[in-house]
Amino acid sequence: MLHAAEEIAQALGEDAVCYDHDVLEHHGHSDWSTSNSANRAVAVVYPKSTEDVSTIARICHRRNVPMVPFGAGSSVEGSFSQPLSGICIDFSYMDKIVAFHPDDMDVVVQPGLNWVDLNNHIASSGLFAPMDPSPTATVGGMVSTNCSGTNAFRYGTMKDWVLNLTVVLADGTVIKTRRRPRKTSAGYNLTSLFVGAEGTLGIITEATLKLAPIPQSTSVAVVPFPTIHSAAAAATALIRSGIQLAALEIMDEKQMEILNAHGSPTVRKRHWAEQPTLFLKFSGTAEAVQSDVSRVSAIIHDLTQGRAPFxxxxxxxxxxxxxxxxxxxxxxxxxxxxxxxxxxxxDVAVPVSRLAEIIDWSKAECGKLGIFASVIGHVGDGNFHVAMMYDPRDKEQAAAVGRCVHEMMDKALEMEGTVSGEHAIGIGKKACLRDELGEETIGVMRSLKRAVDPKGVMNPGKVFD
Ligand SMILES: Cc1cc2nc3c(=O)[nH]c(=O)nc-3n(C[C@H](O)[C@H](O)[C@H](O)COP(=O)(O)OP(=O)(O)OC[C@H]3O[C@@H](n4cnc5c(N)ncnc54)[C@H](O)[C@@H]3O)c2cc1C
Structure with a gap:
C-alpha cells in the first residue's frame, strides 16, 4: 500500500499525497456515523483531474490496493471508512463547475463540488439543484449514496437528477455512462448502476446534473399535534390529497423540547409547542402557494376538529x-x-399507508429503553429517523439499543419497507440488506461488482462482503 502511495506521489507530485495522522483520522472516522471501522488508509491522495484518478486507479489495481473515494465525509453508515486500509481518494481539488447550460437546465460538475456552493453560484440563473443532504456534502458523495433530504418529497431523490457520469473503473479505464439529453433509451442504464453504489463500482470524476427552476414563491407552516399518531396520520392524509407540497417533515415532542432549550437564537425567537409537529413547505406561483396553504389548513382542520393550530x-x-x-x-x-x-x-422507510403505525410502534419500543430517543424525518416519503443517545461503555444499554434498531428494521421489512431510506448501506447495514433483498438479489449485485472490479479493490467491505 505504501509502495502504491509512493508511486502515486511520483506520478502526481509529492503534494498530491498526504500521510499526516490527523488527516488520515479525519478521513477514516466520523462522529456523525453510526458505523466506523478501526483501520485507516495509509495515505490520502488528492487528484486534480480524471487523468489523475485514472493514474491512481491503474497503480492501485496493479498492486491490489484498496481505493476508497471520499467526498465531505458526511455519510453516516461508514461508507467511506477503510476496514481494509488502502488509499483514500479525496476530491477537494476537483470542485469545479465544468460547463453550465442554463438553456438546457443542466450543469456539468466535478465530484468534489459542494451542493450549496453550486446553488449559490448558479442562483442568478433562476435554477437550482434540489437535493439537500448535509450542507457539507459533495456531488460525488451525494450521487454515490443516492441521497435526498427535505426536498425529496417534491423533487425525488438524487437518482432523478443525474443525466450522466464519467467514471474511472478499478483498472483505470474511463467511461461515460451516456450523453446529455433529458431522455434516452439507448442501452443499459449504467448511470443508475453507479448512483448509490457507494464507490464500490468505480470512481465518479464528472457528473451532469439536471436543474430545476427556483420556485417563484414559497412559504412554510408548522402544525403541532396531540400525538405522534395523529401527526403521522395527518401526513398520510396530506400525501394522499395530491397537494404538491415542497416538503413534509415531522419532529416529535422531544425534538421540540430541545429546540426551546438549546436551539440557535433564530430558532428560540419563538416558544415551540412541545408536541409532535409537522413542518410543511409550500412552493410554486404565489397563487398556487396561497391555494395550497388554504387547502392544507382545511384538511388539518377537518382531521383534528380544529384542535391542531396551523x-x-x-x-x-x-x-x-x-x-x-x-x-x-x-x-x-x-x-x-x-x-x-x-x-x-x-433510517427506515415504509409505504406511506403504514407510516403512522411504524412511527407509533418505534416510539413505544424506544420509550422502553429509558434513554433519549427521538423521531425526526421526511415523512412525506414514508422515511423517518429515530435518533437514540446511549453510553457505549454500558454494554447492556448498547446491546439493547442495537436490538431495538434491528427490530425496527425488521418491522419496516415486514411492511415491505427498506432498512435505508437515504443513508445507504456502508459497513453498518450489510446484514440488513441481505434480509431486505435476499441472497439471489445480492448474488446479482456480486456478479455486477465482479464484472467491473474483478480484483475487489474498489471500496471493499461495503454494501456486501
Ligand atoms: C447533519 C447531517 C445531515 C444530513 N442530512 C441528510 C439528509 O437529509 N438526506 C440524506 O440523504 N443524507 C443526509 N446526510 C448524510 C450525508 O450528507 C449524505 O449521505 C451525503 O450524500 C454524503 O456526501 P459526502 O460528500 O459527505 O460523501 P462521503 O460521506 O464522503 O462519501 C459517501 C460515499 O460516497 C463515496 N464517494 C464519495 N465521492 C465519490 C466519488 N467521486 N466517486 C465514487 N464514490 C464516491 C464514498 O466512498 C462513500 O461510499 C446528513 C448528514 C449529516 C452529517
Whole structure:
C-alpha cells in the first residue's frame, strides 16, 4: 500500500499525497456515523483531474490496493471508512463547475463540488439543484449514496437528477455512462448502476446534473399535534390529497423540547409547542402557494376538529426562522450529547399507508429503553429517523439499543419497507440488506461488482462482503 502511495506521489507530485495522522483520522472516522471501522488508509491522495484518478486507479489495481473515494465525509453508515486500509481518494481539488447550460437546465460538475456552493453560484440563473443532504456534502458523495433530504418529497431523490457520469473503473479505464439529453433509451442504464453504489463500482470524476427552476414563491407552516399518531396520520392524509407540497417533515415532542432549550437564537425567537409537529413547505406561483396553504389548513382542520393550530409564516423572515428549526435539528440534538455518548440513528422507510403505525410502534419500543430517543424525518416519503443517545461503555444499554434498531428494521421489512431510506448501506447495514433483498438479489449485485472490479479493490467491505 505504501509502495502504491509512493508511486502515486511520483506520478502526481509529492503534494498530491498526504500521510499526516490527523488527516488520515479525519478521513477514516466520523462522529456523525453510526458505523466506523478501526483501520485507516495509509495515505490520502488528492487528484486534480480524471487523468489523475485514472493514474491512481491503474497503480492501485496493479498492486491490489484498496481505493476508497471520499467526498465531505458526511455519510453516516461508514461508507467511506477503510476496514481494509488502502488509499483514500479525496476530491477537494476537483470542485469545479465544468460547463453550465442554463438553456438546457443542466450543469456539468466535478465530484468534489459542494451542493450549496453550486446553488449559490448558479442562483442568478433562476435554477437550482434540489437535493439537500448535509450542507457539507459533495456531488460525488451525494450521487454515490443516492441521497435526498427535505426536498425529496417534491423533487425525488438524487437518482432523478443525474443525466450522466464519467467514471474511472478499478483498472483505470474511463467511461461515460451516456450523453446529455433529458431522455434516452439507448442501452443499459449504467448511470443508475453507479448512483448509490457507494464507490464500490468505480470512481465518479464528472457528473451532469439536471436543474430545476427556483420556485417563484414559497412559504412554510408548522402544525403541532396531540400525538405522534395523529401527526403521522395527518401526513398520510396530506400525501394522499395530491397537494404538491415542497416538503413534509415531522419532529416529535422531544425534538421540540430541545429546540426551546438549546436551539440557535433564530430558532428560540419563538416558544415551540412541545408536541409532535409537522413542518410543511409550500412552493410554486404565489397563487398556487396561497391555494395550497388554504387547502392544507382545511384538511388539518377537518382531521383534528380544529384542535391542531396551523402556524403559517407571514413574512420571509418568519419563513426562514420556522424552517431553521427543522434544518438545525440534528446539529441541536448532537450539541446536547453527553461526553462519551454515541448517537444511533435509524433510517427506515415504509409505504406511506403504514407510516403512522411504524412511527407509533418505534416510539413505544424506544420509550422502553429509558434513554433519549427521538423521531425526526421526511415523512412525506414514508422515511423517518429515530435518533437514540446511549453510553457505549454500558454494554447492556448498547446491546439493547442495537436490538431495538434491528427490530425496527425488521418491522419496516415486514411492511415491505427498506432498512435505508437515504443513508445507504456502508459497513453498518450489510446484514440488513441481505434480509431486505435476499441472497439471489445480492448474488446479482456480486456478479455486477465482479464484472467491473474483478480484483475487489474498489471500496471493499461495503454494501456486501
Ligand atoms: C447533519 C447531517 C445531515 C444530513 N442530512 C441528510 C439528509 O437529509 N438526506 C440524506 O440523504 N443524507 C443526509 N446526510 C448524510 C450525508 O450528507 C449524505 O449521505 C451525503 O450524500 C454524503 O456526501 P459526502 O460528500 O459527505 O460523501 P462521503 O460521506 O464522503 O462519501 C459517501 C460515499 O460516497 C463515496 N464517494 C464519495 N465521492 C465519490 C466519488 N467521486 N466517486 C465514487 N464514490 C464516491 C464514498 O466512498 C462513500 O461510499 C446528513 C448528514 C449529516 C452529517
Amino acid at each position: 402556524h403559517f409564516a407571514r413574512t420571509k423572515q418568519e419563513e426562514h426562522d420556522l424552517w431553521a428549526a427543522r434544518k438545525e435539528s440534528l446539529f441541536t440534538m448532537t450539541s446536547i450529547r453527553p461526553a462519551g455518548f454515541e448517537m444511533w440513528s435509524t
